[in-house]
Amino acid sequence: MMNYDLIIVGGGAAGFFTAINVAENDPKLKIAILERGKEVLSKVRVSGGGRCNVTHAEFIPNELSKNYPRGEKELKGPFHTFMTGDTMEWFDRRGVALKIEDDGRIFPVSDSSETIINCFLSEAKRYGVEILKNHAVKNFYQEDKQWLVETSQGDFRTTMLMIATGSNPKIWKIVQDLGHQTVDAVPSLFTFNSKDSRIVNLPGVVTNASVQVKNSKLSSEGPLLITHWGMSGPAILKLSAWGAIELNACQYHFEIIVNWLQYYSQQEAFEELKALKNKYPKQQISKYTQFELPKRLWQSLILASEIRNDTRWADVSKMQLRTLSEQLTQGVFVIKGKSTFKEEFVTAGGIDLKEVNFKTFESKKYHNLYFAGEVLNIDAITGGFNFQNAWTGAFIAAKAITSG
Template sequence: MSYDLIIVGGGAAGFFTAINVAENDPNLKIAILERGKEVLSKVRVSGGGRCNVTHAEFVPNELSKNYPRGEKELKGPFHTFMTGDTMEWFDRKGVELKIEADGRIFPVSDSSQTIINCFLTEAKKLGVEVLTNHSVKAFKVEDTYWNINTTQGDFITKKLMIATGSNPKIWKLLQDLGHNAIDPVPSLFTFNIKDPRIKNLPGVVTNATVKVKNSKLTSEGPLLITHWGMSGPAILKLSAWGAIELNEFQYNFEISVNWLQYATQEETLGQLKELKNNHSKQQVYTYAQFELPKRLWQSLVLASGIKKEIRWADVNKSQLHKLSEELTKGAFQVKGKSTFKEEFVTAGGIDLKELNFKTFESKKYKNLYFAGEVLNIDAITGGFNFQNAWTGGFIAAQAITNNTK
């Protein structure tokens, strides 16, 4: 079977590229090869099943700061296609989006199926062939064509797009062609922590600063206590920026949590002394301070050796010091990680030095393009990984159709 463009990978980046190419040049013969039974499976589970399409950051340089790997390289592409362009693109397709208070952007329907239906409908309307159960076994270039060998037969195409995400088999094939692939490590994960101070606090959330011991890694923002440990933006950002380093620690490391986010231990100790003087008859345990969730405050009070019935007047210097330490420098041992919801993001992929970011074409092979997580690009949570897919797919589509006209 002969095509003008074959896209390997039936995910977000693959479909976005195919649709944009077909819109730019309806005469091109395009196929998507997907190894699984279904396409867009990652889109389905993203954002808790709602599909976090992108994020409400409309300044290219600020948007790029959310990418631990790819920040420098994406600045240029984001000036061509970014958040506002994504919203306009979906709007033209009849998909209404909404911006939530934290900046995340979802379909108004709150269902990822809306995005899936949009892609499937557009692909069908534009004549893009979607071939499932086609696992690619090999590909090579001969003269001006790419030969692709799959479990369902062979194909030839003028142009080849790889949009397979973190698929080690495809990375190996690309390495055989001479491309360099950075080994994958998990990104965007939660911390497994077994500690009596948080054992009975699942669901408690508060703003905190988190630091990794023996590292420069630090993060801040909402921290969520879960049944298995800690999650929330503060932890997820830390896992993304620290993906490589935390992998080297084999996910066994210590963190320091400042539950008051910015206050120092000295400042906090001073405030605790004031509480001792001003509320001497009150029980320390009963009334939460520093606007902390009550259950968290009570747990930290007990962890400081202050019993439930103790009044502020009876708290000694040692207990005050211990409480100030628990509030601002709480040490927790992390032993292992868990995938964030059903989303799986990796750091790693094709070396960014081998890509022309004006076209998303390989510097090593003409007519070989990449988009999405197959590249060594990943982001913090909040819709940024999808924005990378949309941007790469759009720019590649422009280059593909400019080269064929």
């Protein structure tokens, strides 16, 4: 049976970040990463469309924590220890240059996730961290102040154990058997499926909008992208994260109200339309888009208001303008189902946060048992925030592991 000082279960972002920081803090420790698959860091590879959205340019801890539907309160303290600027400095010290894009997302200058993966692999190699692939963990338990870890390729013994497996149900079951509570996993970060005739022919159209789930307090705003299957973009993804539990409860059958003008009220839109009728009486309504809307969307909403394409402003009735103002600001869309956002599958759910010490990321039930990343009931909106949770938890756990 192989003996280690630290075994990390899970060869993803949180697992590698823990291993490298522990090894840097105390090079004498014998460390292994156990990965059930053939490849490590697979989620890092596909993140950000293959560019790896490392973190997000939010540098105030309390503001950063507001991007976590689950974990907001718990992460405030940890973010004061390690957050965005620390992440950027960490990679910079290892020769990985990062850049901030206009929307705040942070990527490697290389625009390739391989840069991050190569950094992790070379650092792990430099510090002698063992990476054991195809090692599916079957069980782990404490015995004589040591942790025994049973895998598909043999058993291991370790003083300290870090669980960084994300939403792996088999690991959750083992953790439950140890007496930890878990919150059931439900999808977060998904797009909305809709076959509404107003958007069915508009894939690729994107505009700023505000969106509200009907008969709910759930709302969001920002870029909304019309897709072949319905709606996506930051406005929708944010809504899916904040509404993960509520939308799962209604089996993803619900209605949303879309304000394509974002900040206009229905009455304000109506007044503006009346002004346009007076200003451009001879102009065809559909010919020139208004409110800076994409032309195809403008024309689709005109048709939905039962205004023919060749209608001039002079000939449109007050009732039609009223209907158009409603379509622009209060359009109701039926959502039936969801689609996973690219390969970046994120779940809400995981180990109950009340059972973790967020000064160390150690279990409150077991000494020398640590958790980091998505195995905890923490998830975020899209934009690099889920990785920042992984880096922060792993860094603080590494500090605790090497200070005791």
